[in-house]
Amino acid sequence: MTNPYSNACDEALLDRYLDGDLSADEKARMEAHLEGCRQCRRQVAAIAAFSQDLRDRVQQATDSVDFMALEKQVLNKALRQRRSRGGLSTFIGSLKYTIPAAATAGLLLFFAYSNYMPKTAPVPSAIINSFTGSMSSVMIFETPETRQTILWYNEDTNTESEQDAV
Amino acid sequence: MSKTIQNRIVHDEELVFQLQRGDEWAFQLLVRRFRKKIFSIAFGITLNVEESQDIVQEVFLQVYRTIGNFRGDASLSTWLHRITVNRCLNWKRRWVRRFKWPHVSTDSTDGQPAAEPESDLPTPETRVVSAQTRQQIDNALKMLPDQARTVFVFRELDGLSYEEIADATGIKLGTVRSRLFHARRRLKEILQPLVEEEEK
Structure with a gap:
């Protein structure tokens, strides 16, 4: 445990140090502790090196991607999505008027038939x-x-x- | 964040407004602005180039479909992060179901990974890993629980603050600290033999 006040190792504080989350006073004490603690120094170095390797690894992967082609694919798919949604919404929109109109026509025919047809x-x-x-x-x-x-x-x-x- | 298109600076707030109006150039600007960032987060979590590209596409298409629901309670960037994380974790679950991929439960925060089952099937990683260092990084990250890895990737790759990570992942601030702490502790354990080997 790296407590800057007791100069003993404090893992949680070391974690905050790695995140740059310490006050100026805490940071100064932590750095003083690190000078005298090989174990904590090695931990900081290992995590920092790993983080850097990870960033390099991601950068390498990012460099291998053709983002213009990816962008084009996304835009094409979005456009297709829009068209299909447009077609569907037009169909649904037309149903909005067709169904009530058909129902009204049906009712009118029914009443006309029952009222005006000669009864035998x-x-x-x-x-x-x-x-x-x-x-x-x-x-x-x-x-x-x-x-x-x-x-x-x-x-x-x-x-x-x-x-x-x- | 802002960027120019057609010689004009467009801030995220305006971009959202234009997207909600259905402007296609705004969608293109969104893709161009965030594509690399989303890819790097997706890759940090999945460690797979092809799948990360698919995730990037899925994220943008989801945004395209649901931008009307975006109320602006969080920033556009946070919203994108949240969608990306969900997509990545869904991707991981898909692989687990399909190939019984080495998987650490998302509920586990004690950093104890499950034993890796042996399989002859190619994993998503083995298709892209070649160098020893890359493999070491991938193996170390794989041994972290999903949620801890996500938090670690946000912190180390994107430099997000604890608050921003909490917003993006939908967890409490204390949980972010705790997961980050456990992720680093686990990484130290994993990296310890490598460090000792290098010192010999």
Whole structure:
């Protein structure tokens, strides 16, 4: 630990020294400590050298990049993005008016049809079947809405037949 | 920060205003002004030239898409730093998923890296590393936890203050100091054998 007041090593303070975060007084004391402490000196030198190597390494990598080509790529992609967004927003924008217009037209057609179309009377449209028996007659016919069945009963019952049945 | 285009000085505030209006020359100026800075941060974190170029593109395209949401609470530069960091960390996660790349948890701040699994697959680094020094730097940086490395790169490459790093990474000031402290402590441990070797 490099405490400038006690002249002992203080790792945290050494860290702040590396960041240039010490007051003038703290810095002077730290430098005095470093003169007499080989271990701290080596640590400062190692970190400083590493930082410099890192900066050189990044600079080397930066020099290897064609930034004009990179810029061109970015601009082209941005332009494409803008165009596709423009197309999509135009389509969405057109939907904003088309959908309500279509819905309104649909509603108008519906009301016009239900109000102005002539209503058909529920008359029979076809007789499906009919037969006449001794006691009753049956007629089945259709209207546009339903299928109806009508029964007629013969009131003059045949007594002989009834007696035969008993 | 300001720069000239068409013989005119444009400050960052005006640049943002022009970008929000959709001016294309403003976007070009933004790219030209920040491309190297973003690349160097991306490279410091990823240690890969190709991926860093992709990250630069992604950052600018994200800015292009979302500039309308930029309210100016932070500076343009801080906002760009923040997007870059997020992109870099996402990139790292992608590689971890794809190749089980040697990875130190972002939650880990004790500086203890995970053991490197052996793999025959080419890592992003091995494609660009050639010299011994470069390899030593890359290896040392790789052994730092992601967040500690990010803070270290901002401090050493960009010379950002603790406050600026806190803004760019979205962490507290005390956490910035702590991560920087742990990053340097870990680097000292890593570099110690190399220093001793050189002294022999």
